Amino acid sequence: MTEPIGINTEDKPLIEVMPYDMMRGQDKLKLALELAFIAPKIGGVLLSGDRGTGKSTLVRAFGAMVNEGKLPVTLPINATEDRVVGGWAIEELVRKNEVKRKDGLLEQANKNILYIDEVNLLDDRIVNIILDVASTGILTVQQEGQDVRKPISFTLVGTMNPSEGGLRPQLLDRFGLMVEVVTEQDDTQRSQILQNVLLYEAAKEAKANGKPNWATPKVEASRQKDKGLAKKLEDARELFKGMRLSKETAALCAKVGKAFKAEGHRADYIMALAAQAHATLKETKNVTREDIWAVAGLALQHRQRSNSLDWDDDRQQEVRKILGMQ
Amino acid sequence: MRPELQTGTEAAFYDLLAAAILEPDLRSILAFDTDESELLRLSDRFAQAIEIGRDLSVKQIILDSATTEENLWGHFVAETKDDNKIITWQPSAIVRDEPLLVVIPDLTRLSLAAARACVSLLGSSSATLQRHGMDLTWKPQFWCLAGCLSDRIGEVSPHLLDRFALRVTPPVSLKSLELLSPIDRFHRLNGEEADPKRELPQFASDKMQQIRALLAANDLPELTAAASDRILAYFKEETGKLPPGMRRPLTLAKLARARSRFIGETEISVKEVDLAAALVGLQLTQKGESIPPTEEPINSVQNPIQSDIRRDSGRDSLQDLTSDETSVETEREVVKPNVESSSPPTVTPVENVPPAVDPYCEDESAIAHELEPLKIPVAMSQSLQAGYGDAIGTQPATDFEDISLYGTIFEAAKFQGYRKRFCGAITPSFLIWFSDLRSHRRSPQPQHLLLCAIDFTCLEGRNWQKAIAPHFQDWAYVNRASIGIIRIGAKDAQHRLRADWVEARSMLSSEISLALKGEAGRGTPLAHGLEMAGDKAKRALQHGRSRVDRVRLVVLTDGRGNIPLEASKQGKLKSPVSREGIDDALAVARELAKIPRLEIVLLDPQPALYPALPKMFARDLGAVVREVDRLPLPAKEEVAENPQVLQEAVLW
Numbered sequence: 001m002t003e004p005i006g007i008n009t010e011d012k013p014l015i016e017v018m019p020y021d022m023m024r025g026q027d028k029l030k031l032a033l034e035l036a037f038i039a040p041k042i043g044g045v046l047l048s049g050d051r052g053t054g055k056s057t058l059v060r061a062f063g064a065m066v067n068e069g070k071l072p073v074t075l076p077i078n079a080t081e082d083r084v085v086g087g088w089a090i091e092e093l094v095r096k097n098e099v100k101r102k103d104g105l106l107e108q109a110n111k112n113i114l115y116i117d118e119v120n121l122l123d124d125r126i127v128n129i130i131l132d133v134a135s136t137g138i139l140t141v142q143q144e145g146q147d148v149r150k151p152i153s154f155t156l157v158g159t160m161n162p163s164e165g166g167l168r169p170q171l172l173d174r175f176g177l178m179v180e181v182v183t184e185q186d187d188t189q190r191s192q193i194l195q196n197v198l199l200y201e202a203a204k205e206a207k208a209n210g211k212p213n214w215a216t217p218k219v220e221a222s223r224q225k226d227k228g229l230a231k232k233l234e235d236a237r238e239l240f241k242g243m244r245l246s247k248e249t250a251a252l253c254a255k256v257g258k259a260f261k262a263e264g265h266r267a268d269y270i271m272a273l274a275a276q277a278h279a280t281l282k283e284t285k286n287v288t289r290e291d292i293w294a295v296a297g298l299a300l301q302h303r304q305r306s307n308s309l310d311w312d313d314d315r316q317q318e319v320r321k322i323l324g325m326q
Numbered sequence: 327m328r329p330e331l332q333t334g335t336e337a338a339f340y341d342l343l344a345a346a347i348l349e350p351d352l353r354s355i356l357a358f359d360t361d362e363s364e365l366l367r368l369s370d371r372f373a374q375a376i377e378i379g380r381d382l383s384v385k386q387i388i389l390d391s392a393t394t395e396e397n398l399w400g401h402f403v404a405e406t407k408d409d410n411k412i413i414t415w416q417p418s419a420i421v422r423d424e425p426l427l428v429v430i431p432d433l434t435r436l437s438l439a440a441a442r443a444c445v446s447l448l449g450s451s452s453a454t455l456q457r458h459g460m461d462l463t464w465k466p467q468f469w470c471l472a473g474c475l476s477d478r479i480g481e482v483s484p485h486l487l488d489r490f491a492l493r494v495t496p497p498v499s500l501k502s503l504e505l506l507s508p509i510d511r512f513h514r515l516n517g518e519e520a521d522p523k524r525e526l527p528q529f530a531s532d533k534m535q536q537i538r539a540l541l542a543a544n545d546l547p548e549l550t551a552a553a554s555d556r557i558l559a560y561f562k563e564e565t566g567k568l569p570p571g572m573r574r575p576l577t578l579a580k581l582a583r584a585r586s587r588f589i590g591e592t593e594i595s596v597k598e599v600d601l602a603a604a605l606v607g608l609q610l611t612q613k614g615e616s617i618p619p620t621e622e623p624i625n626s627v628q629n630p631i632q633s634d635i636r637r638d639s640g641r642d643s644l645q646d647l648t649s650d651e652t653s654v655e656t657e658r659e660v661v662k663p664n665v666e667s668s669s670p671p672t673v674t675p676v677e678n679v680p681p682a683v684d685p686y687c688e689d690e691s692a693i694a695h696e697l698e699p700l701k702i703p704v705a706m707s708q709s710l711q712a713g714y715g716d717a718i719g720t721q722p723a724t725d726f727e728d729i730s731l732y733g734t735i736f737e738a739a740k741f742q743g744y745r746k747r748f749c750g751a752i753t754p755s756f757l758i759w760f761s762d763l764r765s766h767r768r769s770p771q772p773q774h775l776l777l778c779a780i781d782f783t784c785l786e787g788r789n790w791q792k793a794i795a796p797h798f799q800d801w802a803y804v805n806r807a808s809i810g811i812i813r814i815g816a817k818d819a820q821h822r823l824r825a826d827w828v829e830a831r832s833m834l835s836s837e838i839s840l841a842l843k844g845e846a847g848r849g850t851p852l853a854h855g856l857e858m859a860g861d862k863a864k865r866a867l868q869h870g871r872s873r874v875d876r877v878r879l880v881v882l883t884d885g886r887g888n889i890p891l892e893a894s895k896q897g898k899l900k901s902p903v904s905r906e907g908i909d910d911a912l913a914v915a916r917e918l919a920k921i922p923r924l925e926i927v928l929l930d931p932q933p934a935l936y937p938a939l940p941k942m943f944a945r946d947l948g949a950v951v952r953e954v955d956r957l958p959l960p961a962k963e964e965v966a967e968n969p970q971v972l973q974e975a976v977l978w
């Protein structure tokens with residue numbers, strides 16, 4: 001009945017998750033993940049919202065889609081410090097008396113996604129370590145005879161349920177974008193979610209039995225679509241690398257950030273990056289006001305001086321006015 | 327609806343167990359209103375059902391208030407191999423992913439470490455362990471059975487409750503089953519023969535037998551659009567049950583699917599959705615009116631019906647997924663029910679069905695859990711005395727304060743082979759380096775104590791709750807203080823001549839509100855109550871390993887104690903008393919004033935008789951005085967109807 005347990009990172013089992021294409025609703029959440037993938041400098045996404053809204057499932061599906069089926073590197077709330085920054089490989093040490101360093105999760109997630117489920121429940125000590133590395137881009141370990149200093153960059157993706165407590169502003173600011181995830185209200189979408197989940201499970205059961213069934217072709221079709229989307233995102237990522245921020249886009253982002261009294265300049269910068277990434281999704285380098293408008297809330301929501309995390313339609317309309325859009 | 331399929335019946339209970347064994351996402355069950363021994367009886371049946379259904383030998387483990395991170399995830403152990411002592415990592419049963427039934431006798435008392443683990447593991451598609459050099463990823467596949475009193479569900483984090491897919495009110499008949507003895511339980515863990523006393527009823531055993539065939543079948547029933555709409559109807563806003571997220575609708579869908587699998591359906595019908603809802607006690611109502619039941623005939627195990635919804639309708643709803651599919655249609659395998667299987671009891675006496683509990687009663691219950699209940703609490707003080715509660719783990723240390731010998735030695739043990747090779751033969755047999763030092767990580771222990779001595783015989787006509795509330799809200803809650811209530815003159819006191827005592831770790835405990843609900847009795851053992859308050863304060867401030875460094879005593883009394891201290895201690899009132907009770911109380915008050923670090927507040931109810939008495943007590947106690955407001959006089963209309971109301975108000 002059990003699936004194999006991978007001891008080392010290299011031979012971890014491929015735990016299959018639902019295809020990204022089968023996820024219904026949560027369009028803002030999907031957009032944020034895609035933008036952060038296209039422009040890693042955005043720094044990550046925080047998904048905060050109701051329990052049971054599929055936040056974790058969606059992140060895992062996205063991670064698997066862009067990483068050849070492998071789940072993103074996951075930092076659990078029970079993690080100890082040695083596994084976060086790296087430490088001695090205990091198995092080798094006690095069995096063979098060999099001293100060998102084992103990379104921590106931050107190193108494993110280098111140039112990739114570091115996913116923290118229930119990020120607001122993390123031990124403060126671990127949060128501080130992540131903050132240090134995320135802000136300096138350098139992992140420094142000077143303990144237990146280790147002397148490590150190496151550049152690290154990762155896309156931090158965190159999910160949390162705000163009813164269990166918030167995040168310190170310093171950590172909040174490290175997430176480039178934030179999405180407030182709410183329970184899907186549209187009945188059609190809700191119905192589709194139910195049907196897709198059950199359909200996927202039917203196909204999974206068939207796969208476990210080694211024989212396709214009625215659900216298999218549908219899930220396979222979604223897997224193919226995932227491959228197409230992953231390719232599209234890779235292409236957008238390449239396109240983004242060659243982009244230069246125009247003076248006009250920079251000015252508009254600064255104007256929006258100023259109007260919303262965003263703390264610091266990170267909001268303007270992230271907004272500009274996200275707007276560029278948004279343009280590449282349309283396979284163009286031409287950033288429009290529409291692109292800025294589409295991403296402004298994601299960059300500003302958690303950086304408002306009022307400490308409010310609310311972002312409603314009125315604010316979205318206000319951005320439109322500031323940008324001089326009809 | 328057939329009565330035997332309603333929640334609380336034996337048939338419904340075993341139907342739910344069967345669904346939990348068949349459907350991977352329904353493996354966590356919350357049982358309402360069972361005590362610990364009842365829950366163990368249920369867990370025995372559950373384990374036996376899993377053994378039959380999955381053909382597995384299931385181990386049971388218990389998570390409770392003492393469960394630590396080490397119990398949950400694993401720890402280092404010393405073992406002998408080839409005559410050499412070596413240390414190895416011993417993963418816990420959860421991490422080994424053995425066939426496991428996790429039993430939580432009381433969810434309200436679950437340790438923080440276990441609660442956090444449950445949130446991470448239950449219902450998750452993958453789990454990760456990153457501790458002490460271990461790097462594991464697996465799909466958690468254990469079953470879980472937890473118990474919780476429905477009227478205390480507000481004490482549990484909603485986030486944790488949300489992880490329990492199925493909710494069940496266990497049938498009365500199961501509660502009376504004989505509990506497995508500890509010896510039987512031990513044998514059972516060693517895979518020996520099941521005790522015949524805990525055999526499942528025949529109909530339940532037959533149902534579990536069916537599961538093996540169903541698991542081997544390749545086809546799961548499809549959810550039709552109509553059934554999907556019906557599921558959502560149970561969670562519409564009009565019913566007041568629009569839940570956060572989609573977990574509850576998904577649970578109902580999977581429960582309906584499990585039922586459909588048992589009767590060999592290829593589609594999940596509206597009827598099965600309704601039956602599944604009845605199993606967990608969900609009702610389909612709109613603005614208080616019952617929606618007429620579906621016109622489909624009732625399905626039964628013996629007579630599977632043909633669904634009236636064509637499978638094509640379900641396929642259309644998924645068109646967006648299949649637009650480019652090559653029409654690979656595979657032949658559907660359907661496991662037909664075993665028509666020979668025995669029936670569940672068809673008549674369930676109404677008196678044997680426990681009252682149905684709203685499966686999601688946490689939505690309606692008052693919040694009684696801490697703010698951020700799943701967060702590791704931070705110590706409220708930087709003093710060395712802070713955080714000296716129970717040991718909940720170890721942490722790297724830079725000095726010898728509160729050193730964990732176990733943690734330090736095992737940390738050092740990992741490096742012994744290498745160090746000996748490195749340092750040469752002249753080294754001692756066991757080398758501990760400074761970096762090995764580990765200290766205990768402890769849960770914070772309350773450093774503040776709020777004592778409330780409440781004289782229940784002086785509360786009438788006074789807004790005393792308003793007067794006392796700031797001490798709870800602005801002092802006890804903010805400081806995470808533990809609370810003690812000394813009840814003086816309560817009608818339901820254990821002894822009419824004595825004060826009694828209720829203690830709680832925090833103000834969120836339900837014991838506090840219960841203690842404050844007392845009515846006035848006939849005697850006022852004020853001296854005894856104050857002496858008790860003094861004892862508690864001294865014990866907290868001066869005795870043992872207590873870390874309390876500040877105590878606030880709030881005394882609410884009009885000072886009219888009429889029970890002498892001696893009478894309270896002996897439990898007998900020897901002769902009529904005059905002011906002996908008051909004099910004793912004043913003498914005790916003067917003693918209380920001498921206790922250092924005890925801050926006293928006297929709440930003066932402004933009595934009509936002897937109005938100076940409370941102030942006299944305040945002076946002897948060295949207390950700050952706060953006046954308690956009188957409640958407004960009754961309205962004219964009320965007095966006109968009942969003149970006695972005015973007389974009582976004047977007496978106040």
